[in-house]
Amino acid sequence: MHQEHDDHHDDTTLGTHGMLLLGGEVFYMSHLPMFMSPHNFQVILEVSLDDTVGSAIRSHRHVVPEEPYDTFVPERFPMSELDPLGSGPRRTSMRGKIVCGHFERKGRHHPPLAARTVVAVESVVHFAELDVHAEHQEDGELAYLCFGRGGRLHLAHAITAAPDFDQLLTVRAVPGTATNLLGERLPDDEATLEKFFAERFAVAERVRVLGRTDGPDQRVVPPETADGAFSIAPPSGFHGFRVQLEAQEEPYMETGDLGKPEHHHG
Known part of the structure; x- marks a missing residue:
């Protein structure tokens, strides 16, 4: 440690x-x-x-x-x-x-x-x-930070409060699955969306995973596909969008270092 x-x-x-x-x-x-x-x-x-x-x-x-x-x-x-x-x-x-x-x-x-x-x-x-004093809400919604350039996307679990978990994933946005937040398909063509996913995430953007709570047993793991909801606008300008995110690799997963502070000694 x-x-x-x-x-x-x-x-x-x-x-x-x-x-x-x-x-x-x-x-x-x-x-x-x-x-x-x-x-x-x-x-x-x-x-x-x-x-x-x-x-x-x-x-x-x-x-x-x-x-x-x-x-x-x-x-x-x-x-x-x-x-x-x-x-x-x-x-x-x-x-x-x-x-x-x-x-x-x-x-x-x-x-x-x-x-x-x-x-x-x-x-x-x-x-x-x-916040070292915050209490983790396990019934909260599972969320990640989405980032990447050049066509490769990564997800880092959004860490909030102890006890929590640190997880890194490599994912891809599944073509043909992008919709507005109501589930209606976006008017953007696939080439436009491919360029968007390749260039838009130089700075991390929060993505909520619909239908999952914020605990390590609910995390996204390969080869699962998760329903991700973003608040940022897609090229067509809607207020947020949804897309299926396919988990390809999980290079890192850690819970031990993110327990409550009093559990650590040394």
Whole structure:
């Protein structure tokens, strides 16, 4: 658990902010949050890597079957420097190591994929501070943050209150299923909608999953198709739309780090 790496500093968000590395043609990093300071932030970044490092990430074989993902361990920095609405310094890069698997679990027993590399922050896709005192409403509606560029979409579970879960999915919008919120088919042609889904989600947008409550047992898992409802307008200008989202991969799912704060020690 990455809270044990921190000490006191003027900026209360200073810490070792471990992140999940996601993507291929476009790389993303998703902060691995906890409901305790300074890790109580859900943050998603679009990043770029050195060409050699990027090639290694795309081509390597995962050595830890139960950890089929890569993580990034940056040098300590204040998370507030990634806040796009913050008034302080703006962080544009992070230096650290990339690990095959989880950097605090089995992945740490293997040589890093990159021992010391610089990651450029291209954009902040999502930034939210989590309320460590909030109570989770399991009867609330299941929701995700939808993001991606270049035709590849990802969903990150919208984390709200402890106990909660952190989940990342790769999905696709099923052609021919886009409707207005009443279920009537949109007038947009498929080429227009394909372009919309390829370009509109450089910044994360919230999507509600209709008919499911906000608990890990109700989460979307491959190869399920879920009924997603967006509040943003489609190209035809309706006030929101629905579309079937087909789950293709689930690279990450975690509940242990998102229990109530008093459950964590160290």
